């Protein structure tokens with residue numbers, strides 16, 4: 472992305488700078504606003520933007536820790552381009568130790584969302600409106616949860632040659648050419 476000036480959630484991100492932003496579009500059942508931290512780091516040179524997300528399902532905590540460690544070890548500070556990390560997308564579910572949003576909806580089945588939909592739908596809408604237009608690549612971490620066991624794998628689109636080459640970089644045991652999951656973050660990004 473060859474933008475000279477990049478704005479995320481209304482804040483200009485200068486080259487070589489980083490910032491922590493908060494997406495605060497919803498409240499708990501009390502008046503307390505939920506803040507979803509978004510950590511942005513921009514390299515000194517122009518380049519693509521990578522989005523790294525964990526915890527779209529609030530009880531899948533391994534990905535949350537992976538993104539947290541990426542930030543802690545400063546792997547998210549690129550030489551070029553920009554890295555946007557959202558360690559816990561579904562803060563609501565994470566607090567509840569639940570997969571879903573408090574409205575019972577699975578966030579990863581309501582994209583691209585709606586400004587007047589359910590809580591999950593409105594949240595998805597803001598992610599797509601505010602963050603997605605900036606993004607060239609996305610790594611979205613999922614893990615097993617509840618009684619689900621998932622073998623470590625990288626999932627890519629069936630006919631996505633570029634993602635196949637990128638997936639190989641991780642040297643995973645399996646690369647799954649997966650069908651689109653309707654109304655997922657992934658489907659919304661590639662469509």
Ligand SMILES: [Zn+2]
Nearest residue numbers: 528531613614
């Ligand atoms: Zn998941």
